[in-house]
Amino acid sequence: QSAVRRQCGVVLQHAQPFTGSILDVICGTEPYTPEEAMAAARMAGLAEDIERMPMGLHTIVSGGGAVSGGQRQRLMIAQALIRRPRVLFFDEATSALDNETQRTVIESTKALNATRVVIAHRLSTVLDADRVIVMEDGRVAQQGPPAELLADTGGRLHELVRRQLA
Incomplete structure (x- = not known):
């Protein structure tokens, strides 16, 4: 069961990151490097935002504070993508993103060659399926x-x- 879970990435619309640095949130309990975290952030369209933050990956996130709704969604997407899952479940995971950032996320997830299950009301999200x-x-x-x-x-x-x- 845990082997299957490790192969899945799940991002929910209203998911909240736990309190910690952006690096901690993206990596979770796994020993990923800051470079791997930034690569995941890049795939989620979040890297430029992180680079503009004074403390970068070490910026503290508390209950979603210090980041916008779109940044929060991209942070949760980066958290899912860093594991390079075989199956991705997105439940309105890009609803707070603009079209350009959503396109970045879609292209990044396509490059993973993972099975993607996407629940969305914004039709542009699913037209590439x-x-x-x-x-x-x-x-x-x-x-x-x-x-x-x-x-x-x-x-x-x-x-x-x-x-x-x-």
Whole structure:
């Protein structure tokens, strides 16, 4: 069971980092180096922010204080990515990120060659997926490759995208 857990990375929308330095939060209890922590921060689009902080990786985070909502999400993403998991679960994990930072995170997670399970309301988050499952009222409304679902003008994903773009 613990071997399986070590292969998974989970980032929840409202996850809060524990109190400690940014380095401690990213590394957790594992003995990663500061360079590995910065590499994970770079993958999460957080490295430049850390470099601008007077204490860098040694900046203390307390209950999410000292960092914005977007920085908090990127910190939790870096914490998941440093382990190079085989399976990533993102539950609204990029909801507080701007489109450019979200793109950085998506490209970084694609480079890991990990299976990604992404729950999102922002449709741009899922359009790069191999397969999309559209849920409505707790049921599967539509599923398949995004391009096929978007081409179905009577389909639910097409309608959701149309509404988001309106």
